[in-house]
Amino acid sequence: xxxYSRKMxxxxxxxxxxxxxxxxxxxxxxxxxxxDFGGLTAVDGFNMTIGPTEISGLIGPNGAGKTTxxxxxxxxxxxxxxSILLNxxxxxxxxxxxxxxxxxxxTFQNIRLFNDMxxxxxxxxxxxxxxxxxxxxxxxxxxxxxxSEKKANEKAMELLDFMGLADIADQKAGSLPYGVQRxxxxxxxxxxxxAIILLDEPAAGMNPSETAELMxxxxxxxxxxxxxxxxxxxxxxxxxxxxxxxxxxxxxxxxAKGTPEExxxxxxxxxxxxxxxxxxxx
Amino acid sequence: xxxxxxxxxxxxxxxxxxxxxxxxxxxxxxxxxLYSMGILSSAMKGYMVPVxxxxxxxVSLNLLVGICGELSLGxxxxxxxxxxxxxVVAALLETSIPNEILRLxxxxxAGGTMAGVFxxxxxxxALRLRGDYLAIVTLAFGEILKNIFxxxxxxxxxxxxHMAASAGKVQLLEGGKMxxxxxxxxxxINRLSTFPMGFVLILFxxxxxxNLINSKEGRxxxxxxxxxxxxxSVGINVTAxxxxxxxxxxxxxGMAGVLFGLNMSSVAASKFNFNTSINIxxxxxxxxxGNILGSIISATVLYILPEAxxxxxxxxxxxxxxxxxxxxxxTWSPSVKNVMQRISAAIRDxxxxxxxxxxxxx
Numbered sequence: 206x207x208x209y210s211r212k213m214x215x216x217x218x219x220x221x222x223x224x225x226x227x228x229x230x231x232x233x234x235x236x237x238x239x240x241d242f243g244g245l246t247a248v249d250g251f252n253m254t255i256g257p258t259e260i261s262g263l264i265g266p267n268g269a270g271k272t273t274x275x276x277x278x279x280x281x282x283x284x285x286x287x288s289i290l291l292n293x294x295x296x297x298x299x300x301x302x303x304x305x306x307x308x309x310x311x312t313f314q315n316i317r318l319f320n321d322m323x324x325x326x327x328x329x330x331x332x333x334x335x336x337x338x339x340x341x342x343x344x345x346x347x348x349x350x351x352x353s354e355k356k357a358n359e360k361a362m363e364l365l366d367f368m369g370l371a372d373i374a375d376q377k378a379g380s381l382p383y384g385v386q387r388x389x390x391x392x393x394x395x396x397x398x399x400a401i402i403l404l405d406e407p408a409a410g411m412n413p414s415e416t417a418e419l420m421x422x423x424x425x426x427x428x429x430x431x432x433x434x435x436x437x438x439x440x441x442x443x444x445x446x447x448x449x450x451x452x453x454x455x456x457x458x459x460x461a462k463g464t465p466e467e468x469x470x471x472x473x474x475x476x477x478x479x480x481x482x483x484x485x486x487x
Numbered sequence: 488x489x490x491x492x493x494x495x496x497x498x499x500x501x502x503x504x505x506x507x508x509x510x511x512x513x514x515x516x517x518x519x520x521l522y523s524m525g526i527l528s529s530a531m532k533g534y535m536v537p538v539x540x541x542x543x544x545x546v547s548l549n550l551l552v553g554i555c556g557e558l559s560l561g562x563x564x565x566x567x568x569x570x571x572x573x574x575v576v577a578a579l580l581e582t583s584i585p586n587e588i589l590r591l592x593x594x595x596x597a598g599g600t601m602a603g604v605f606x607x608x609x610x611x612x613a614l615r616l617r618g619d620y621l622a623i624v625t626l627a628f629g630e631i632l633k634n635i636f637x638x639x640x641x642x643x644x645x646x647x648x649h650m651a652a653s654a655g656k657v658q659l660l661e662g663g664k665m666x667x668x669x670x671x672x673x674x675x676i677n678r679l680s681t682f683p684m685g686f687v688l689i690l691f692x693x694x695x696x697x698n699l700i701n702s703k704e705g706r707x708x709x710x711x712x713x714x715x716x717x718x719x720s721v722g723i724n725v726t727a728x729x730x731x732x733x734x735x736x737x738x739x740x741g742m743a744g745v746l747f748g749l750n751m752s753s754v755a756a757s758k759f760n761f762n763t764s765i766n767i768x769x770x771x772x773x774x775x776x777g778n779i780l781g782s783i784i785s786a787t788v789l790y791i792l793p794e795a796x797x798x799x800x801x802x803x804x805x806x807x808x809x810x811x812x813x814x815x816x817x818t819w820s821p822s823v824k825n826v827m828q829r830i831s832a833a834i835r836d837x838x839x840x841x842x843x844x845x846x847x848x849x
Contacts, residue, residue, distance in 0.1 A: 279720060281716070281719075300719070300724075301716075301719035301720055302719050302722045302723055302724045302725070303722075305719075305720060305721055305722035306722045310720065310721065311720050313716075313717065313720075317714045317716060317717035317720075318713075318714070318717065319709065319710045319713035319714055319717065319718075320713055320714075321709070321713055322706070322709055322710070322713065326706055326709075329703075329706055330706050330707065330709075330710040330718070330721060330723070331721045333703060333706070333707055333710075333721060333722055333723050334722045336703045338702070338703055340704055340731070343698065343699070343702030343703060343704060344695060344698050344699060344702070345698075346698055350702065353703075354702075357703075375499075393717075393721060394720075394721070396721070397721045397722055
């Protein structure tokens, strides 16, 4: 804990803070985050806070640096500048596994499941740090092994059931259809008991009805587990309907923050997506 | 009882494990019966213990190559550490532990532990690498280990234990014995290994590897193999689990090495060279990556095959290679697989039609 940790959420900065989040520590507090790759500045001056039970969106044109921001938040890259406070703890210098233990789980733009393992095992891998069973007791098959496995199985099945995947529990993850794989990835991320979950284009490759179901599920995840959700998405329908606060980035910099309504009418956002009007005229 | 059995049988993992254990036990029972009936030729008897050692080696390497997904070309090095540690320990304990089985067991655990410790220290630098680079580094470590054994002189006399790294440094008193004599290797070994002990070692190896695979650790190891980045993202410390697999694999290889070493009257360091590492790897690849029963079967067949063809002289290695190529084609080539499937489908078709015809005739 450091000096920042005492900063509570008092004013709804840009997102419509939910009542229950008021006066609480933000789950994610990002200050002036930036990273350079060689001479190229990929992300610069990224500031944002996310409340403990908030759904926020990160949008921007292709190559704006959205996934880079996710990689910074999960310590895949170490930032060149700035700091990330996760529940008040600075994650500087930690590796991805450590950051996950502290409470960030994520999904990937290009699905990264454990393809040769069953859906159930994928979820159980997600529960890795929760299963309390020593190396020796699993080698010798002591009673604690059976107890912890049984508990893990039950919880994993519950989670699969929650995401509507209970009937594919025994199938190999690699053989599942695309939309199901996306949901399984969310399920695996949930299994690691996160405080915030980062979804990288969760609706990519989904048809409209699957997307509609996903929107419903995202809200249900927040309401059931009381966690924050931060998502990158190109499907504006989903972003505008699900997110309570939206950050728009372009060329690695924030160009707008606000509620969906504000973002829809923000001239800078329209410019980033559609180009400037007089340029078209000229 | 039936309920428990059904529960075990319906779980795919436990079923495969049960089948693996059963195959090993049945094979042992058959061999032991043949042995006691005196049907086996003396050559066949000679293969039995090395086969056990190679099965254990193949299963332990499969943990590393098939389950963890890391290619190691230095497995014979760990086997060598085990063998020489086991030989020295067995010689030292000759008077204090008269019971041969107990002495062999102690030697095995000593050899395994030594190999595991070496595996840990080799793993610290080597496991920073991945894939081809790791393979080359393990190859180098295997060769280094082999050369160290080749220059190690260990003797035992009334004054105690003597060790040196160059010839002539070890001066023994009258009645002393060289346990390890540099490039000549270990000679005059008291042969403690027996077929039943080899069987027990295989069971032990299977117990460790199969239990590991179906536990939280095993899932983590497989997750690291399938997708390193995703494994990290759910809080798995990738290096720690690769290290665990590496050390366990080295430990088991060391134990198998002890069984192998204490089965010979003399062992030279050159036995544990690159060739042996590659042979073990061939057993694993041919048996199927991650397929434990496959490793057991292929290690048995591929060890005995070239030995049994000794009469054919130069031809035998050609035949060995042809067998490898055919097996690889039948199991991995999509077109050959396709043909095989069509043939088996046609046969099944014919059988079911025959049955139907038989049914209508009645």
